Amino acid sequence: MGSKKKKLVSGITLAIACAFIWYGAARGEIAVVLNKAVNICLECIGLG
Amino acid sequence: MGLKVSVKRKLFQVIAFGYSNVHLLNFKGGKIYEGKWKQFCNPGLNCYSCPAASLACPIGALQAVSGSMNFQFSFYVVGFLLAAGVLLGRFVCGWLCPFGLLQELMHKIPALKFKLKKGFLYIKYVILVVFVLTLPVAATNYMGMGKPAFCQYICPAGMLEGGIPLLLTHQELRQTIGSLFYLKTAVLIVTLGGCVLVYRFFCRTMCPLGAIYGLMNKISLYHLEIDKNQCVNCGKCAKVCKMEVDPVKKPDSPECIRCGACAESCPKGAICMGFTRSSSERFIHKLSE
Numbered sequence: 423m424g425s426k427k428k429k430l431v432s433g434i435t436l437a438i439a440c441a442f443i444w445y446g447a448a449r450g451e452i453a454v455v456l457n458k459a460v461n462i463c464l465e466c467i468g469l470g
Numbered sequence: 471m472g473l474k475v476s477v478k479r480k481l482f483q484v485i486a487f488g489y490s491n492v493h494l495l496n497f498k499g500g501k502i503y504e505g506k507w508k509q510f511c512n513p514g515l516n517c518y519s520c521p522a523a524s525l526a527c528p529i530g531a532l533q534a535v536s537g538s539m540n541f542q543f544s545f546y547v548v549g550f551l552l553a554a555g556v557l558l559g560r561f562v563c564g565w566l567c568p569f570g571l572l573q574e575l576m577h578k579i580p581a582l583k584f585k586l587k588k589g590f591l592y593i594k595y596v597i598l599v600v601f602v603l604t605l606p607v608a609a610t611n612y613m614g615m616g617k618p619a620f621c622q623y624i625c626p627a628g629m630l631e632g633g634i635p636l637l638l639t640h641q642e643l644r645q646t647i648g649s650l651f652y653l654k655t656a657v658l659i660v661t662l663g664g665c666v667l668v669y670r671f672f673c674r675t676m677c678p679l680g681a682i683y684g685l686m687n688k689i690s691l692y693h694l695e696i697d698k699n700q701c702v703n704c705g706k707c708a709k710v711c712k713m714e715v716d717p718v719k720k721p722d723s724p725e726c727i728r729c730g731a732c733a734e735s736c737p738k739g740a741i742c743m744g745f746t747r748s749s750s751e752r753f754i755h756k757l758s759e
Contacts (some may be wrong), residue, residue: 423688429743432556432689439552446546451535452509459508459518459526462723466530466621466628467636468520468654469646 475730479565483574486514487565489524496521500639502632511547513554514567515679517625519632529602529678530621530628537606537616559690560683562675564727569627573672578666584667585714590675591725593704597624599680620651620678626661629654669712674725684724691745694721694728700740707732707741717741 423431446452464470473481490512493503502521512525528547535544554562563570577583587596597620605619621628633654637643663669673680687693692723696718708716715723733741 429612432691433550435556435686435689438555439549442545442549443551446544446549449541449545450617451541451544451546452554454538454541455508455511455526455536456509457663458531459523460502460504462502462636463517463519463530463618463621463628463632465618466517466625467633467643468629468651469633469643469648470617470622470650 471629475734479729480544483564483567483571483660487568487571490514490516490568491520491522492524493522494573497635497639500636510548512568513558513562515627515677516567517628517631519620519636521626521632521635523631530618533602533606533618534614534621536603537618539614541654542607551679553711555683555686556690558683558692559687559728560680560724560726561690561692561728562683563670563677564729567673567679569677570673570727572630572672573665576662577669577675579666580665583669586668586674593675594677594684595682597676598681602678622674623653624656624657626654626672629658630662639723664759670727671677673727674713681724687724687726688722692728692743693745694726694732694741694743696721697738697740697742700738701736704737706735706737710735719732 496503500521502519503524505524507524508526510524510525511528511531513528515529516523516525516527518525518527518530532544532547532551535541552734557721558566601620601624606616608616609619612614622757633651637647661672661676664675668674683690694717701718703718707718711717711726711729712729713723713725713727715726717723717726720726728743730743733743
């Protein structure tokens with residue numbers, strides 16, 4: 423991949439990533455992540 | 471005089487391990503950190519059920535959201551992974567991943583060392599597709615909730631960082647040990663044994679995060695470049711690469727963790743890593759003027 427094309431693809435991907443983060447946060451995904459992360463995940467420790 | 475790349479990387483790894491696991495005192499009481507920082511993902515693999523963990527594991531978070539009642543796909547976590555991937559690629563694995571550092575320490579244990587057969591490298595993509603992306607969405611209960619299949623059946627980081635410390639401090643958890651626990655203990659033993667024998671065994675064969683960042687190495691802004699005008703094809707870079715990559719042939723290899731060993735070994739200084747355009751491009755530009 424040429425340097426210019428690579429930069430273009432990287433830029434577009436970064437823009438999509440930012441849009442995804444914003445949309446995910448706006449529809450309440452952060453609360454799901456937080457809720458999962460602040461409680462002991464029984465599956466993770468081999469008990470779930 | 472600047473620090474050698476290998477020393478810089480070790481420092482980065484220790485700092486990343488530190489910020490990922492700030493709450494060391496929680497080991498004593500077997501509690502986990504419950505603060506707001508856990509709404510943010512760690513770029514590397516670090517179980518959020520580890521008592522010391524300060525951030526959320528991105529692979530666990532991805533499965534938690536896609537397996538929840540309300541959502542089938544996590545834009546938030548995928549966006550985070552895309553951003554980390556496009557900015558850094560597998561630099562995350564080489565410099566920032568806490569489990570990567572643990573694997574490297576395991577590999578320092580004196581024992582016979584082996585190279586990895588190429589076919590093993592593809593296992594991590596199968597794990598990513600089946601256990602991380604498909605099962606949490608497809609294998610749901612009557613309420614439409616799926617389980618984090620990778621965390622449940624495979625992740626050795628969860629057992630090592632979360633399972634063992636929590637089971638040591640919680641009698642009530644020990645009483646619920648069943649066949650799943652033994653399965654995960656077996657996976658942990660195989661993984662740790664594999665890491666002693668093969669450099670970054672888990673990272674290369676099983677890690678879904680490594681698979682994602684590896685695919686993004688091709689477009690990541692932090693990258694490796696070879697100055698073809700200075701390279702004398704001596705092969706030293708390929709020889710020192712513990713990930714068994716030939717950086718001259720494939721500087722964007724999905725297996726390259728940007729550790730910098732190749733750049734350090736190059737007698738001509740033909741390999742550079744970073745965000746900026748390489749000296750080779752500037753050199754070619756000067757020649758064409």
